[in-house]
Amino acid sequence: MKHTWRWFGPKDLVSIDDVCQAGAKGIVSALHHIDNGEIWSPQEIQTRQQAIAVRKDNSASGLTWDVVESVPVSEDIKKQDGQWHTHIQNYNQTLTNLAAAGIETVCYNFMPILDWTRTDLRWELPNGGTCMRFDLTDFALFDIHLLKRPGAAEDYPEQIVEACTRKHRSLSDEQLKQLQTSIVCGLPGANQELTIDDVRALLSQYDAIDADRLRKHHHQFLEMVAPHAQSLGMRLCCHPDDPPFSLLGLPRVVSTEADYQAMLEAVDVHANGVTLCSGSLGARADNDLPGMMRRLGSRVHFLHMRNVTRDNDDLPCSFYEAEHLAGSTDMVALIGAALDEEQRRRDAGQSDWQIPMRPDHGQDILDDLGRRTQPGYPSIGRLKGLAELRGVETALASLKQTVVA
Known part of the structure; x- marks a missing residue:
């Protein structure tokens, strides 16, 4: 190689x-x-x-x-x-x-739309290093509670929906903002701080495409x-x-x-x-x-x-x-x-x-x-x-x- x-x-x-x-x-x-x-x-x-x-x-x-x-x-x-x-x-x-x-x-x-997706760009490892992570509970939290995509909860197992709802209540506004920033990092123009409305608009363009x-x-x-x-x-x-x-x-x-x-x-x-x-x-x-x-x-x-x-x-x-x-x-x-x-x-x-x-x-x-x-x-x-x-x-x-x- x-x-x-x-x-x-x-x-x-x-x-x-x-x-x-x-x-x-x-x-x-x-x-x-x-x-x-x-x-x-x-x-x-x-x-x-x-x-x-x-x-x-x-x-x-x-x-x-x-x-x-x-x-x-x-x-x-x-x-x-x-x-x-x-x-x-x-x-x-x-x-x-x-x-x-x-x-x-x-x-x-x-x-x-999504070139790649992670929920945490600097997740701490046991040895003190960091790496990127995709956490399904955190992503469901973004999808259901922040983006509020219609029907989003139906796309996840019941235990994930319950877990993300509990976590949503426990996170601060700053933590929620950081989660959103990590996820939209893989979106076009993400270096321009895409808003939730921007993401919704991008998604709507694929409504008729299966x-x-x-x-x-x-x-x-x-x-x-x-x-x-x-x-x-x-x-x-x-x-x-x-x-x-x-x-x-x-x-x-x-x-x-x-x-x-x-x-x-x-x-x-x-x-x-x-x-x-x-x-x-x-x-x-x-x-x-x-x-x-x-x-x-x-x-x-x-x-x-x-x-x-x-x-x-x-x-x-x-x-x-x-x-x-x-x-x-x-x-x-x-x-x-x-x-x-x-x-x-x-x-x-x-x-x-x-x-x-x-x-x-x-x-x-x-x-x-x-x-x-x-x-x-x-x-x-x-x-x-x-x-x-x-x-x-x-x-x-x-x-x-x-x-x-």
Whole structure:
């Protein structure tokens, strides 16, 4: 696997120098300052590539921009209204511009409104570190008592509704505000402090869109962009829903292996592929991550290696971001399956045999605790995760060589 590192650009508190010292060999980045649906110009792409290529002293970093995460799919495309036809054209032009710059792998997601959802961005662990957590009781509290979504209580088990009602009475206004802030962090424009009314307005736009319709829109999006990506020699890879179950009554269509199989069969070209995120998918007990890697492997273009610990195996359930080797997913088996897929590709003579992988998320530990970096993206926590994953990969590769010898 090629070890990569997510970098949010020049404003990221984790510098390119830090990435070099962590031992990553490539960068995962995106032009977050460009509005969804707009074209990424060659000039903007080149500017980001140049920022990646040098360290603070202007010496060469040796790093390249290997994966785009993400070229966002606009809400208009997901809903198929407004400027969606123009946005499709712009998406394809952005792919053309990226390909011209030598970038071949593009991650995206098709989650309506919510890019990801956590109820606590700095949940304290027994060792004093912090991590991100999704607590179903807290989310139900937000949904039922703060957002007051019609029929919300029907979407949760009775014991969760009772627990969130009790908790709502016990929290201060400041605690309730913090909960709301944590949840809307994954919403478009959340850096502008979305209000409850803003969230209600966004949700109303999906009143007439169920899972079947959203899945149809996703497949139609792929019909319009995946062949173009194929002609450019690019790879599109769809990130799973995070978490992989319905929230706020919104449909989810990329949460299970069956969802991915339907997506791959709908547009059966190599460019239409998978971002296998072991953390997002691992929030469901019925997702067999090593098995998915084996069965979907030929179309897995990008790997997010992270782990979550589920409170239970119910659906939906609460979970927290665990250490990379200590959560509910067997990471050793998953890495073994990924190495087997890479060997299959080498044997078949594929030029894209090496799968880019990044250590996704990390716990805030040591000096990270005072830095307040992007939630989930501390330097030391991810460095620890990358070291652990690299160790497993090296050990498994050595064992395979010993067996062959």
